[in-house]
Structure formats: structure tokens, C-alpha cells
Amino acid sequence: MKTTPIVPARVDFSTPDTLQAPDFGDVYHSRSGAFDQARHTFLNGNGLPGRWQGRTRFVILETGFGLGNNFLATWAAWRADAARCERLVFISIEKHPLRHEDLACAHEGSPEAELGAQLIQQWPPLTHNLHRLEFEAGRVQLLLAFGEVRAWLMELVAEVDAIYLDGFAPTLNPEMWDPYTLKLLGRLARPESTLASWCSAGPVRQALRAASFEVKKKPGLPPKWHMSTARFAPRHVLQRPAGREPLAPQAREVLVIGAGLAGAASAHALRQQGLACTVLDAHTGPAEEASGNPAGLFHGTLNPDDGLHARFNRAAALATAALLEQLPIAGLQRGLLRLELERDLARMQAQIARLGLPPDYVQALPAEEAARRSGLPLQQPAWFYPAGGALPPQALVRALLADTPLLMGHRVARLARSESEGWQAFDAEGRLLAQAPAVVLAGGHAALPLLQDLAPGLPLLRQRGQLSQLAEASPLPLMPVAGAGYALADGRGGLICGATSQDEDPGPALRQADQDHNLAQWAALAGLPHAPQAPLSGRVGWRLLAPDRLPLVGGLPAPGYSGRDDQPRLLPRLPGLVLCTALGSRGISWAALCAQVAAAWLTGAPQPLESSLLDTIDPARFQVRQTRKNLS
Known part of the structure; x- marks a missing residue:
């Protein structure tokens, strides 16, 4: 994805009840009130909270974060619902996000002041990235995609259950509402997903029908007479690329091999997805290998063309900064x-x-x-x-592993998968150490023999x-x-x-x-x-x-595949196994983001990283490069 500088929104605060966006000549919300509009149009229009009740995870996509009132109203409704889903993921795209100080002004006197204060506290730097904010101990996640809506709709890796089609009026912001943009919603929507919008314009409803949505006109919130609701009902369900399928969507227990930065961060990320973890390591305590250094650095990078390395390093640095705000780290x-x-x-x-x-x-x-x-x-x-x-890596590892069961002093010599038992870890004498439906291989250089056994072609070095x-x-x-x-x-x-x-x-x-x-x-x-x-x-x-100095995060290609293999996302993977390794000298900088990506691969949760960067760190990239080399 080509990145562009983020231009912050300008907000006219002269009429507090209806904040204006002078660059679009429009208001940020209905004169009936932002929270009334959110509840009537977007929550009720998508059948919420009823549709998320009893679900493990419910995913909402919004096309225009604006002031954040729709998110806050949804979060408040989730909080108030005793039968709520276990986890709520709210993805929102915003081309012109507010500056921190403007966001704070916008929520003065908010009916959800407590939630607004938490949002303001976590508001990220305005960079062209997918920013992951966590609330309610990780049970509510906000993924903020700053940049062009079309570009992000092509880059997001997620399956969504409900869509909030929002944004300034079609006549004032046509790109948000044109047929091409609306068609892109279909690549993220599950069958039977719902959509709601305050807009009932004929061209918009027509474009939604062309994108396989069944559209209805409903009474709007005064002063609007009408609004639109829709259900995604495609005639043909698009199959996700094999390499984008979740690796263990039903698993509730995971083995994590390695108790260094990568393993500890993986266990933390998996627990936030509601999974139970056991961490195995050959040493008697955590962080005894490279993560045992007395201190290490963490920071982002930049380069003149904002290439893949710079974009990944920035995303990782932002994830690390967000994580460190949540954890008490001595030193x-x-x-x-x-x-x-x-x-x-x-x-x-x-x-x-x-x-x-x-x-x-x-x-x-x-x-x-x-x-x-x-x-x-x-x-x-x-x-x-x-x-x-x-910071001292050991202090971070200890904080990440708090309340995680550890199985220390046992070196895993072999991993094997059984159809009935899942993944099993054996020691050198063939004794079974532990088993679970899924496994994260995060052992750094100590796990190299396991990697060489599972994927002999990976070009790794110590x-x-x-x-x-x-x-x-x-x-x-x-x-x-x-x-x-x-x-x-x-x-x-x-x-x-x-x-x-x-x-x-x-x-x-x-x-x-x-x-x-x-x-x-x-x-x-x-x-x-x-x-x-x-x-x-x-x-x-x-x-x-790895030779390209990027980590290995994702599933390993399954043997025996004979189809197209010129893109990592096309390759089917070994079920239930994900790598989070090869962090090199950037373990502190990379561990948080890599672990979140690994957890999303296992569970099928929305990815906190865009598709082009997922390909960049995918272990299958080396097989793809060899294929391209053979064809050239």
C-alpha cells in the first residue's frame, strides 16, 4: 500500500451541539445528537445489541471515525448488555483524524465522559497505520485505519459482522460513497452481515444492491425522513485465499514454545483473545537466552520512500508503545x-x-x-x-507472563500433530511434555532444530x-x-x-x-x-x-501443494501451528505486534497489520521468492 501523509481534520467548535467540518462544508453528526444518531441509525439499524449476544467475537466496520461517537455509543451498549459477546472488535477508517487536543475538546460534556476519556488517553500518533487500541482488558478493541478508505478496504484482513456506513454527505465526499468503494465492502463482509447508514440517496442504495446487499429504506432519525439498512446476500461466496484462513479458530488452548520476548508476548496476546496458554522452555526460568540481556532498545525507523521495512518498524514501535502504557516495567x-x-x-x-x-x-x-x-x-x-x-527484557517478559502457566526445564526435541490430540511436544527421550490443539513456535535460535525439522527450506541463521x-x-x-x-x-x-x-x-x-x-x-x-x-x-x-532482516510470523506452508504459489496468501498452511520468531536484535520493538499477528492467525480475529505487510513477514515468502526466481 502506498502511504500518504495524514492531514488532520479541522473542526469548527463555534456551535458545540453540531460541530462543523469546514473542509467538507458539513456537520459531524445529526442535530438530534451524536449518540441518538448512533443508537438509532447504526446500532438499531444493525440489530444490535441482539445480534452480538452469545457470540465469542463480533466485528464491526465503520467507514469514517469522525469524532468517535459511534464507537463510544457501541462500546457503552456492549458494556450495558449482560448477554454481550465476549469480545468486540471495532474497525474504523478515517482519512482526516482529529488532533489529540481537538478530540479532547470534542468530548467535553460527552454523555459517555468516562469512555471518552479512555479514548483520548490512548489516541495514537497521526501516522498512516492501523492503530490497535485496547479497552476492558482487551475485550474491546478499536482498530483505527488512518488513510484513504479505498486503500484500507483492500488492505484490511478481517471478516465483519456489521457495517456502519458513515461519512460526510455523498455530494460533499463522493469517494466514500461511490460504487467501487461500496463494492469493496463485500470482500470483508460475512454472508448475512448487516449494514446501516443515515444516507438513503438512490445512487447509494443502487450501488449497495450491485455489491450484493439487500437494501431497505427505514425511518430515519429526525430531521432525516429515511435511512438505509441492508443485509449482505451474495449469490456466490468468495473463498478466502488459503493462506488467509485461520489456523485454529476453534482452539481454546495453545502451547507456546519459548519463554523469551516472542513467547511471552504471544502468550499475552492469546490470553487477550480468551485462550488458555501453557509456555514451555528448556531453561529453568523465562528470558534466559537473548531476552536475558540486561537492557535493550526499542524504537521505530523511517526511510525516504516509507518502504516496507519502515512501515513495519513504525507499526511495531506503535504497538510496543501502546503495550508499555498498560504494563508496569521496572527500569x-x-x-x-x-x-x-x-x-x-x-x-x-x-x-x-x-x-x-x-x-x-x-x-x-x-x-x-x-x-x-x-x-x-x-x-x-x-x-x-x-x-x-x-528496558530490561526480563522485566517485560515477567510482566507479559503474569498468571500464565509455565513448564520450565523441558527442551522440546520434536513436535508432531495428531488428528485426535492436536499438536504434541516431545523431549529427546520421546516423552510427551504437553499437547494442545494449537502451538506457537517462538523459541528464537533455540528452536532452530524444530524449525529445520518442520520447514527445512527456511533460510535462517544464528x-x-x-x-x-x-x-x-x-x-x-x-x-x-x-x-x-x-x-x-x-x-x-x-x-x-x-x-x-x-x-x-x-x-x-x-x-x-x-x-x-x-x-x-x-x-x-x-x-x-x-x-x-x-x-x-x-x-x-x-x-x-532471516536474510531480509524481517521476522517470521504466520503459518508454515503445508507440504504437497501443487497450485499457484506466486503469492504467500495463496499457500495453504499446516493447521494449528504459527511461527513468531526470528526477531533478531529487535525483540523488544517487534514482539508485541508480531504476537498480536500470530494470535490473529490462530483465532481468525481481524489482523492488526495490513495485508501487504502480512505478506512481508509471512514465513511463506521465501518459497514464493524461489518460485518467482525459477520462473524468471
């Missing part, structure tokens, strides 16, 4: 500086402006400001990531990394600093810096040469005249990497 350091070694400040600022990235995601700082914030004699400009930072620790250092950075290497204070007057990278190097011992390398990087990073001397101290760990 969390907020804010991160990444030195720019090639561009001057003017080019950095121009790049941010061209991409339309907001200051709560990234800022370009002159060298003197970067030096002031870091407390170091920096000589280069820097990218500042306000929501980035550093990379050795050594970081260094100084018991005392001066000056100490006031916030984490990265560039050619990284450095951060350890909170006890010492410094952590590094790290080296050696492919397929099994050496476990600390090396003086690697320490010298890390200290030289620290000196260059901080602008020190020479590298400090310090006793050999640090930690060695191994990362699992």
Missing part, C-alpha cells in the same frame, strides 16, 4: 536518540515533512539539542523518538552478539543513544553498550576484542576523545535472523 527509560551520520538537519526535517510524520512519532533535532537531551558532547543531529527507549557493561562511566547518557552501536545508563552509575554481530559463531566466552569494539563505538557515539578502559564484562547471546 523503563523513555525517549531515544538515534544519531544521523549522513544527512544534515535540513534534509532530515524535509524528510519528516515529506512523509508527514508527526512529532509524537519522530523529530529531527540539531546537534546542540541532541547534546542537551543526552547529556553527551554530541556533534551530529539526531532523530528523536519520544515513544522509543530502553548471529552471536556481545554487549559490554561498565560498572562506572562518565559522562552517562540521560537517555538511550544509538547510531553505530548504542549506549544507555544502567541506573546504577554504570553503562551498557554494544553490540557485536557475528554470523554462525558459536563461541560463548566473552572476548576482549569484542569489548574493545564496543568501547570504541561508545567513544565515537558520545564524541569522547578516546575509548575508555574497563575490565572485561558483559554478556553473549544469539539472535535468530
Whole structure:
């Protein structure tokens, strides 16, 4: 998907009862009241709350978030319904989202002030992304897609039960209501899904009928005489691509192999979907491999064309920032500086402006400001990531695994699937360790033998990394600093810096040469005249990497398939198994989003990542690339 800068909405607050959108010459809601309109038109028009009662999950799609009143009214109705669905997912597309301060003003005096305050608190940076907000301990999820409605209707991976067709009037906002856009609703709607809209214009009803909706005209909320309701009744049900089918939609229990960042985040994400998890690991405690480092960085990235890596890293960084708002993490350091070694400040600022990235995601700082914030004699400009930072991975893992059953000290030597028992984990002596209908393979480099057994063609490698620790250092950075290497204070007057990278190097011992390398990087990073001397101290760990430096998240291709295999989404998968691995050196940055994606693959919940980025991290991508290479 081609991204474009997000242009925030302009709101005219001069008439508080009917807020105006001057760029569209229209009002945000009926003069009868936003919540009355939401209840009459969208909730009643879709048969809610009755239709969600008794359901495990109910998914709503809205074409125009606006002020968020429809979401708040729906959330309030879900809260008030004793027979409500277990989980409510509300997906909303918005081309011009409100700035945080305007959203706060819009909800002053709201009839749902408490819910509005929670929405305002979680309001994300205005970036071209699919933002996942969680409420009610994850039982209510809001997926905000900022950008063009057509583009997002083609990129969303979801099956929806109800549609709120909203937006400014067709004469003022024609793209939202044209036949092509309305036809795209059919690729997301389940058969028998419902639709409701305040709009009863003939061309809109005609376009909905052409898109396989059975449309009715109903009494509207005064002053409107009529509104539209519809039921999706296609003559032919489109089959989802095999690689987009849920891997274990009926499973209620999941085994998670690996108790590092990926495994802990997976267990957390699965519990939020209502599944029971057991985590298995060969060590006696969690986070003993690469996740056992004393600290690690997390932040987004950007590049001039906003390519796949930058888009994925931004989505992951936003997911991590949202997760950290919910968890108490000891040792969390907020804010991160990444030195720019090639561009001057003017080019950095121009790049941010061209991409339309907001200051709560990234800022370009002159060298003197970067030096002031870091407390170091920096000589280069820097990218500042306000929501980035550093933390001890073990603290995050412990928070994510709270209340999760752990089966520690048992190395899984083999995974096998039984039609009757599901996936079974065996040790080296063939003893059954655990079994469940579904399994998440999240063991990092330690799980490489299992991966090689299940998918011998995956091109993965182990990379050795050594970081260094100084018991005392001066000056100490006031916030984490990265560039050619990284450095951060350890909170006890010492410094952590590094790290080296050696492919397929099994050496476990600390090396003086690697320490010298890390200290030289620290000196260059901080602008020190020479590298400090310090006793050999640090930690060695191994990362699992894919050659394209992106993670592996998704199902493994099933053997024996002979159909089209030129796109990852076309390949059928092994049932009940999903990978969440190969996080490399970005475990803290990537784990939250990758785990949410893995959980959605298993359960069939709406994906928190757009289709093009799902293909980018899909384990099947390597088979597809080989196919394309063979055809070229």
C-alpha cells in the first residue's frame, strides 16, 4: 500500500451541539445528537445489541471515525448488555483524524465522559497505520485505519459482522460513497452481515444492491425522513485465499514454545483473545537466552520512500508503545536518540515533512539539542523518538507472563500433530511434555532444530552478539543513544553498550576484542576523545535472523501443494501451528505486534497489520521468492 501523509481534520467548535467540518462544508453528526444518531441509525439499524449476544467475537466496520461517537455509543451498549459477546472488535477508517487536543475538546460534556476519556488517553500518533487500541482488558478493541478508505478496504484482513456506513454527505465526499468503494465492502463482509447508514440517496442504495446487499429504506432519525439498512446476500461466496484462513479458530488452548520476548508476548496476546496458554522452555526460568540481556532498545525507523521495512518498524514501535502504557516495567527509560551520520538537519526535517510524520512519532533535532537531551558532547543531529527507549527484557517478559502457566526445564526435541490430540511436544527421550490443539513456535535460535525439522527450506541463521557493561562511566547518557552501536545508563552509575554481530559463531566466552569494539563505538557515539578502559564484562547471546532482516510470523506452508504459489496468501498452511520468531536484535520493538499477528492467525480475529505487510513477514515468502526466481 502506498502511504500518504495524514492531514488532520479541522473542526469548527463555534456551535458545540453540531460541530462543523469546514473542509467538507458539513456537520459531524445529526442535530438530534451524536449518540441518538448512533443508537438509532447504526446500532438499531444493525440489530444490535441482539445480534452480538452469545457470540465469542463480533466485528464491526465503520467507514469514517469522525469524532468517535459511534464507537463510544457501541462500546457503552456492549458494556450495558449482560448477554454481550465476549469480545468486540471495532474497525474504523478515517482519512482526516482529529488532533489529540481537538478530540479532547470534542468530548467535553460527552454523555459517555468516562469512555471518552479512555479514548483520548490512548489516541495514537497521526501516522498512516492501523492503530490497535485496547479497552476492558482487551475485550474491546478499536482498530483505527488512518488513510484513504479505498486503500484500507483492500488492505484490511478481517471478516465483519456489521457495517456502519458513515461519512460526510455523498455530494460533499463522493469517494466514500461511490460504487467501487461500496463494492469493496463485500470482500470483508460475512454472508448475512448487516449494514446501516443515515444516507438513503438512490445512487447509494443502487450501488449497495450491485455489491450484493439487500437494501431497505427505514425511518430515519429526525430531521432525516429515511435511512438505509441492508443485509449482505451474495449469490456466490468468495473463498478466502488459503493462506488467509485461520489456523485454529476453534482452539481454546495453545502451547507456546519459548519463554523469551516472542513467547511471552504471544502468550499475552492469546490470553487477550480468551485462550488458555501453557509456555514451555528448556531453561529453568523465562528470558534466559537473548531476552536475558540486561537492557535493550526499542524504537521505530523511517526511510525516504516509507518502504516496507519502515512501515513495519513504525507499526511495531506503535504497538510496543501502546503495550508499555498498560504494563508496569521496572527500569523503563523513555525517549531515544538515534544519531544521523549522513544527512544534515535540513534534509532530515524535509524528510519528516515529506512523509508527514508527526512529532509524537519522530523529530529531527540539531546537534546542540541532541547534546542537551543526552547529556553527551554530541556533534551530529539526531532523530528523536519520544515513544522509543530502553528496558530490561526480563522485566517485560515477567510482566507479559503474569498468571500464565509455565513448564520450565523441558527442551522440546520434536513436535508432531495428531488428528485426535492436536499438536504434541516431545523431549529427546520421546516423552510427551504437553499437547494442545494449537502451538506457537517462538523459541528464537533455540528452536532452530524444530524449525529445520518442520520447514527445512527456511533460510535462517544464528548471529552471536556481545554487549559490554561498565560498572562506572562518565559522562552517562540521560537517555538511550544509538547510531553505530548504542549506549544507555544502567541506573546504577554504570553503562551498557554494544553490540557485536557475528554470523554462525558459536563461541560463548566473552572476548576482549569484542569489548574493545564496543568501547570504541561508545567513544565515537558520545564524541569522547578516546575509548575508555574497563575490565572485561558483559554478556553473549544469539539472535535468530532471516536474510531480509524481517521476522517470521504466520503459518508454515503445508507440504504437497501443487497450485499457484506466486503469492504467500495463496499457500495453504499446516493447521494449528504459527511461527513468531526470528526477531533478531529487535525483540523488544517487534514482539508485541508480531504476537498480536500470530494470535490473529490462530483465532481468525481481524489482523492488526495490513495485508501487504502480512505478506512481508509471512514465513511463506521465501518459497514464493524461489518460485518467482525459477520462473524468471
